[in-house]
Every structure is written in structure tokens, then in C-alpha cells.
Amino acid sequence: MKEINGVKLEFTSKSANEGFARAAVAVFASQLDPTLDELNDIKTAVSEAVTNCIVHAYPDEIGKILVRAKLFSDNSVEIVVRDWGLGIPDVDAAREPMFTTGGEERSGMGFTIMESFMDRLRVRSAAGKGTTVTMRRTISVRAARK
Amino acid sequence: MTVNTSFDDGTLTLRFEGELDHHAARGAVRDVERAIEAHLPRACVLNLDGLSFMDSSGIAVILKAHRRVSELGATLLVTGARAQPLKVLAAAKLERLITIEHQKELYI
Numbered sequence: 744m745k746e747i748n749g750v751k752l753e754f755t756s757k758s759a760n761e762g763f764a765r766a767a768v769a770v771f772a773s774q775l776d777p778t779l780d781e782l783n784d785i786k787t788a789v790s791e792a793v794t795n796c797i798v799h800a801y802p803d804e805i806g807k808i809l810v811r812a813k814l815f816s817d818n819s820v821e822i823v824v825r826d827w828g829l830g831i832p833d834v835d836a837a838r839e840p841m842f843t844t845g846g847e848e849r850s851g852m853g854f855t856i857m858e859s860f861m862d863r864l865r866v867r868s869a870a871g872k873g874t875t876v877t878m879r880r881t882i883s884v885r886a887a888r889k
Numbered sequence: 890m891t892v893n894t895s896f897d898d899g900t901l902t903l904r905f906e907g908e909l910d911h912h913a914a915r916g917a918v919r920d921v922e923r924a925i926e927a928h929l930p931r932a933c934v935l936n937l938d939g940l941s942f943m944d945s946s947g948i949a950v951i952l953k954a955h956r957r958v959s960e961l962g963a964t965l966l967v968t969g970a971r972a973q974p975l976k977v978l979a980a981a982k983l984e985r986l987i988t989i990e991h992q993k994e995l996y997i
Contacts, residue, residue: 758912765910765942783942783973790944794911840981848914850948852981859980 745816748774752810756801756826758794760808765789768812772820775882784860785820785880791853792824792876798845800828800874819862819881827873834866892920901930903954906939909974914946921954925961933958938969947974948981955987966990 750771754760765786772785789810796808811823831837838858843851858864861878868874890913893904903924909917925933935951937943951967958965968990970978978989 758910761910761912762908780972780976783976786942787944787973787977790910790942794944794946798911848911848918848946848949850945850952850981852945852948856945856977856980860976 744819746813747816748814750812754808754810756797756804756806756808756828758797761790761793761797764793764808764810768810768822771812772814772882775814775818775820776885777882778885781880781882785822788857788860788878788880789822789824791857792822792878795853795876796824796826796828796874798849799831800826802829817881818884819879822878822880824876824878825873830870830872831866831868831874832870834868838866890917892917892924894920894924896928896930899931900934901925901928901932902934902936904936904939908942909940909947909950910942910944911946914950917947917950918953921950922957925954925957929961930958930963932964932966935965935967936969937967937974938971940971940974943970943974943977945977945981947977948983951978951983951987964988 752767768789769782769786773782793808806826806828809825813821836842838854840855841851843849857878861880863879865877890907890909895902901924903921935954955965966988
């Protein structure tokens with residue numbers, strides 16, 4: 744499986760950038776000719792991952808978020824969302840549905856949605872060093888395509 | 890992201906329009922709370938037909954509305970969701986807690 748294209752976005756952890764990040768990744772992934780549903784799944788997962796950085800990695804400061812997207816020859820897209828913030832003390836607990844440390848404004852469904860909207864989700868985190876979320880999704884090859 | 894309010898015969902309808910993410914959620918929660926406190930409805934309808942995007946932040950907004958409406962002894966109905974918000978509602982299994990009206994013509 745060969746990497747056929749890649750893009751890197753770096754932005755500050757301001758909530759106004761959530762819409763930019765999901766739209767940018769969706770536009771890039773559209774090179775794989777996804778359906779509208781597939782594109783919406785990718786947008787939703789990116790929105791969740793970036794929101795986690797903004798809410799949990801940098802609760803009291805503005806930090807740096809890096810989003811990397813790669814397209815592969817097997818028609819899959821890999822998206823990495825990385826921060827250098829607080830880190831997640833217990834990744835397994837954080838991935839449980841309804842688990843949140845974000846208070847009433849959060850639903851605790853972020854990782855659950857990333858998991859159900861993408862094919863694969865890997866979370867690596869170290870306290871004080873940050874978190875890297877890697878997601879992968881294969882885009883269906885449509886019959887009309889050559 | 891805007892929330893438009895209408896009130897008729899005890900029913901408060903809140904129509905969401907735009908993209909409901911974490912950035913928009915705080916304003917949406919404030920608008921929903923204000924409308925509920927102003928009208929103290931017997932029934933509340935959250936009409937999502939104007940939402941082009943919603944992530945889990947929208948779940949928190951809906952749960953907050955549900956909590957306040959339940960305290961008032963009123964009912965809550967979520968309606969009009971397009972395919973993307975509907976899939977987020979389903980992933981969160983929100984239909985276990987809240988009535989979600991499915992409108993076939995909106996599946997397009």
C-alpha cells in the first residue's frame with residue numbers, strides 16, 4: 744500500500760478552527776471520490792478529535808494542534824490529530840461511552856463517535872506530553888469509477 | 890449557528906440552523922435555556938432540519954434541554970435531523986432517552 748498524497752495543517756487550539764479543520768480534511772479526502780456519507784463520517788471524526796484537543800489538551804491555554812492526512816493506494820485515508828497538551832491519564836477510560844471530564848457541556852461521546860465512524864482508531868497519550876489520535880477509513884470504490 | 894424560537898399553545902419549538910459543533914454549542918445552550926425559562930413549555934420540539942452538521946457537542950445540547958424540560962414535567966421531541974446529525978444521534982443511542990421523530994423525506 745503506497746502513500747499517494749499527504750497534507751499537514753497546523754493551527755492554534757481556538758474553537759473557531761474546528762470548522763476549518765474538518766472542512767479542510769474533507770476537501771483533501773474528496774480526491775478519493777467518497778460518497779457524501781463517507782465524507783460526513785470523516786468530517787465528524789475530525790471534529791471530535793480536534794474538539795478533544797481544544798477542550799482537554801489545552802483547557803487553560805492556547806496550544807498547537809497538528810492534523811496530518813494521507814491518502815493511500817488502497818483508497819484509504821489516514822488522519823492523525825496531534826497535540827502537545829495535558830495528555831490523557833487513562834486512555835481506556837476516556838474511550839468508554841459517556842466518560843467525560845469536560846463537564847455539562849460535553850457528552851462523553853467523542854471517542855465512541857470516532858470509533859463508529861472510522862474503520863480504525865488508535866490513541867497514544869502521555870501525561871504532560873500530549874496525545875496522538877490516528878484514524879483510518881477505507882473509501883468504497885464506486886462502480887461508476889474506472 | 891442560530892436558534893430560532895416559536896411558541897404556540899404550550900409548545901416551544903426551537904429550530905437549529907447551521908453547524909452545531911463545540912464552537913457553537915455554548916451559544917446554543919444559552920439560547921435553549923433562555924427560551925425554556927421564558928416560556929416554561931408543556932412540550933418542547935427541537936427541530937434540526939436546518940443543521941448541516943452536528944457532532945457530539947450537539948448531543949450535550951440536546952441532553953441539557955432534555956434535563957430542563959423533564960424538570961418542568963414537559964415532553965421533548967427531536968425532529969427533522971438530516972442524515973449526518975441522525976447518524977451522530979444513533980451512535981450516541983439517544984433514542985433510548987429521547988423521542989426522535991424520523992422523517993423519511995429528510996433522508997435525501
